[in-house]
Amino acid sequence: MSPSTEHGRPEPEPTTLPANRDGRPVSDRGDTVCVIGAGASGLTAVKNLTEHGFGVDCYERETGVGGGWNWRHDRSPVYASTHLISSRPFTQFPDFPMPDSWPDYPHHSQLLSYFERYADHFDLRRHIWFGTEVVRVEPVDGDRWDVTTRSTGGYGPERTSRYAAVLVANGHNWSPKLPRYEGLEEFRGEVMHASSYKDPAQLRGKRVLVVGAGNTGCDLAVEAAQQASRCWHSTRRGYWYAPKYVLGRPADQVNDALLALRVPLRLRQWLYHCTLRLTVGDLTRFGLPKPDHRVYETHPIANSQLVYYVGHGEITPVPELARFHPGGVTLTDGREIDPELVVFATGYLPRFEFLDPGVLGDADGSGRPRLWLHAFPPGHPTLAVVGLLQPDSGLFTLAHWQSVLFARSLRLRREQPQRAAAFASRAAAGAGERYAGKVKDSSRHWFEVGHVDYLRAVQRALDELEGK
Ligand SMILES: Cc1cc2nc3c(=O)[nH]c(=O)nc-3n(C[C@H](O)[C@H](O)[C@H](O)COP(=O)(O)OP(=O)(O)OC[C@H]3O[C@@H](n4cnc5c(N)ncnc54)[C@H](O)[C@@H]3O)c2cc1C
Numbered sequence: 001m002s003p004s005t006e007h008g009r010p011e012p013e014p015t016t017l018p019a020n021r022d023g024r025p026v027s028d029r030g031d032t033v034c035v036i037g038a039g040a041s042g043l044t045a046v047k048n049l050t051e052h053g054f055g056v057d058c059y060e061r062e063t064g065v066g067g068g069w070n071w072r073h074d075r076s077p078v079y080a081s082t083h084l085i086s087s088r089p090f091t092q093f094p095d096f097p098m099p100d101s102w103p104d105y106p107h108h109s110q111l112l113s114y115f116e117r118y119a120d121h122f123d124l125r126r127h128i129w130f131g132t133e134v135v136r137v138e139p140v141d142g143d144r145w146d147v148t149t150r151s152t153g154g155y156g157p158e159r160t161s162r163y164a165a166v167l168v169a170n171g172h173n174w175s176p177k178l179p180r181y182e183g184l185e186e187f188r189g190e191v192m193h194a195s196s197y198k199d200p201a202q203l204r205g206k207r208v209l210v211v212g213a214g215n216t217g218c219d220l221a222v223e224a225a226q227q228a229s230r231c232w233h234s235t236r237r238g239y240w241y242a243p244k245y246v247l248g249r250p251a252d253q254v255n256d257a258l259l260a261l262r263v264p265l266r267l268r269q270w271l272y273h274c275t276l277r278l279t280v281g282d283l284t285r286f287g288l289p290k291p292d293h294r295v296y297e298t299h300p301i302a303n304s305q306l307v308y309y310v311g312h313g314e315i316t317p318v319p320e321l322a323r324f325h326p327g328g329v330t331l332t333d334g335r336e337i338d339p340e341l342v343v344f345a346t347g348y349l350p351r352f353e354f355l356d357p358g359v360l361g362d363a364d365g366s367g368r369p370r371l372w373l374h375a376f377p378p379g380h381p382t383l384a385v386v387g388l389l390q391p392d393s394g395l396f397t398l399a400h401w402q403s404v405l406f407a408r409s410l411r412l413r414r415e416q417p418q419r420a421a422a423f424a425s426r427a428a429a430g431a432g433e434r435y436a437g438k439v440k441d442s443s444r445h446w447f448e449v450g451h452v453d454y455l456r457a458v459q460r461a462l463d464e465l466e467g468k
Contacts, residue, residue, distance in 0.1 A: 026146060027161040032057055033410065034147045034163040035127075036134045036354075039067015040396050041387030042169035043115060044093060045403040047122045049167070052407035057161070058124075061133040061152045065119045068173050069111040075174040077195050077216075077348070081223060082108040084394070085215050085302050087250035090451075091394025096121065104250045137166055137354045143382045148354075165382035165410055167403065172350040172388055177443065179211075179346055183324035187342070194220060194345040202341075203227040209329065209339035211321065213239045214444065217345030218303040224343075225314035232318045232337055233306075238289035243304040246275055251302055252393050259452040269295050286310045288317050299448055300392055347444055350388060360385070361431055368446050372430035373457060375402045381409065381424035390444075393451040401458045408465050423465055433457075 031054065035045045038060035049056045062073045071078050083105045084091055092098045096118050102110055119125050129149070135158065136148040148160045176193040184191070192202075194216045200223055208228040210221045213235035224231035246254045258268050272295045276283075284290050286307060309315045318337065322330045328338035349367055352360060360377050361370035371377050374388050384406040387399045413420040435449040435457055 024158065024160050027159070029055070029057060029161050029163050031055060031164045031414075033165045033167060034059070034134075034137075034145065034161070035167045035169060036137075036147075037067060037169040037171060038062075038065045038119075038124075038128050038130075039169065039171050039387070040069070040115065041171070041399040041403070042067070042167075043119055043124055044396065044400045045167045045169050045386050045406075046124045046127050047118075048400065048403040048407050049410075050122075050124075050127065052404075052411055054165075054407065054410065056127045057163070058128040059132045059134050059147075059149055060128055060130050063130050064116075065125070065128070066112045066115040067171050069108055069115060071108060071112070071198075075195075077173050078108040079194075079197050079220075079223075080199050081219070084111070086391075086394035087252050090250075090252050090256065091396055093118065093396045093400050095400070105244065134170075134354050136160075137168075138356075139359065139380065139383075143380070145382065165406075166384075167406060168352065168355070168383070168385045169387050169399075170352065172447070173348045175349050175351040176344075177347045177349045178344055181321055181324050183326075186326045187324040187329075188326050189328075189339055190341045192341070192343055194343055195348070197343060200227045205229050206340045207338065208232070209234060209318075209337065209342045210345055211342065212345035212347065213237075213301065214299070214345060214347055215301055215303065216347075218301055218306045220343055220345050221315050222303065222305045222309055225309035225312075228341075230316075230339075231309075231314060232316045232339065233310075234318045234321055234331070235289070236320045237293075238283065238291040239298060239301055240272070240276065240291055240295045241280070241283070241306050242272070242276075242295075242300055242302050243279060244302050245304065256393065256452070259450070265296065272296070280307045283307070286317070289319070296392075299390060299444060349443065350446075352385075359383070368443070370432040372427040372433065373402065373405075373454075373461065374435075374447055374449065375406070376427040376431075378428035378431045381413065381420065381427065388447055389449050389454070390447040391449050391451045391454065398449070398451060398454060398458075401455060401462075405458055405461055405465070408462065412465055419465075419467065423461075426461070426464065 033049050033054045033056050035042050035056055035058040038058055042058055046056050046058050064070050068076050070076055087104045088098050098114055131152050132149050133152045134147055134149050138146045140146050145163045145166045146160050147163055148158050150158045176195050203224050204227045206228050207230040208224040209232045210217055210224055211234045221233040242251050244251055318331050320332045322332045328336055330336055375384050377383055386402045389398055391398055409423055435454040
């Protein structure tokens with residue numbers, strides 16, 4: 001391994017452990033925990049594990065912290081105008097507030113500076129091997145792990161180190177999910193996934209079709225409304241577009257107040273419908289399809305501008321695409337449109353190429369891990385995945401508590417192995433449990449959680465660990 005850390009930190013020395021199955025020497029890292037990724041989830045994991053007394057080696061394939069929020073990273077999904085969708089107090093780590101002077105919905109560059117300050121404040125960089133990619137993670141000796149790394153891009157030799165535990169924080173917003181359409185290969189226009197969209201200049205003056213009604217799809221439709229000569233927005237169904245502000249407060253804060261008061265779902269749905277009726281009114285009046293589901297049954301879309309631009313005729317809502325042909329697209333209602341650029345804002349899929357899918361309970365090969373609390377694989381008490389969540393609020397608090405739970409369960413294994421074993425069997429029983437109400441069954445909602453229900457479940461798990 002080249003001097004790949006930012007600080008030229010020396011490499012772990014190989015010890016006398018027997019060679020792994022490829023005949024390579026294995027460095028024994030003793031009780032050290034390996035963390036994969038130095039985005040929001042990896043950083044909070046490094047902090048919480050070290051605070052619980054563990055040695056940590058964190059491997060990060062990029063050259064800086066911040067994960068997806070670091071626009072310099074080649075897999076970063078952020079574009080020039082990306083702002084938080086969840087509001088500042090509901091996004092920040094519980095022990096490291098963002099500055100009060102920042103807006104309710106900070107810009108992605110502010111998020112990057114937040115992670116850099118977090119890493120500096122808790123002195124995390126000395127644990128991180130930058131420019132180092134994890135290529136394999138294999139269980140050995142029952143509950144230990146051989147982690148094989150190499151320099152990002154595949155230069156230099158591979159190196160294997162043996163760890164007491166592994167925490168995977170590799171993110172799930174970087175591997176594009178692309179739909180297939182008949183005739184797409186023959187289409188003469190430009191086609192891209194939203195992950196390649198960075199700058200409004202890419203849309204300027206073009207006839208643009210944006211496909212997908214997630215938060216990114218709606219943001220890009222709004223950008224196209226301002227930049228493109230024409231914008232069509234294709235959605236599979238009608239959605240509820242929530243304004244970013246309700247009663248003068250960020251919408252997630254109002255929702256959280258109702259959740260804290262334990263207002264029942266039906267009543268929250270009714271209040272939400274009333275809010276929409278009083279603000280934008282009947283969405284079908286704008287030519288938008290009528291939602292086929294109640295609010296809170298799909299991931300919330302927070303966008304105050306989409307309906308505005310539809311109302312100004314700058315966005316034309318259209319149904320799902322039927323097929324492509326060389327000069328354009330046929331829609332499912334039979335209409336023909338002739339975009340020059342098609343942007344698929346069709347989301348991302350999780351990828352764990354370095355692990356055998358069976359380890360994460362992905363028995364049917366669908367790519368969907370089956371984990372307790374979306375974090376703990378049955379049968380592997382020294383492995384956790386942090387950040388594999390799609391909350392109705394910010395992620396970082398949830399990732400913080402997931403990593404605290406993992407750190408405490410590892411500590412219990414050291415101090416009270418019998419109780420730790422009971423906790424491990426809890427993980428096996430709870431794999432696949434859901435922490436969201438009734439949501440549409442699609443890969444978009446695999447990791448959907450209501451943040452209040454989820455945090456309560458983590459609290460219960462922490463109480464169980466501590467014998468309360
Ligand atoms: C447009 C957009 C807007 C969003 N808005 C919000 C929001 O408002 N609020 C919110 O809470 N969330 C939001 N998110 C979700 C976002 O994913 C999370 O905020 C956060 O970035 C997740 O952090 P993470 O550390 O889990 O993953 P990432 O940020 O993806 O970090 C994963 C890290 O792991 C590294 N890595 C991956 N594989 C390897 C490997 N094999 N070896 C070594 N390193 C590896 C990557 O390089 C990366 O640095 C948004 C996402 C998008 C795409």
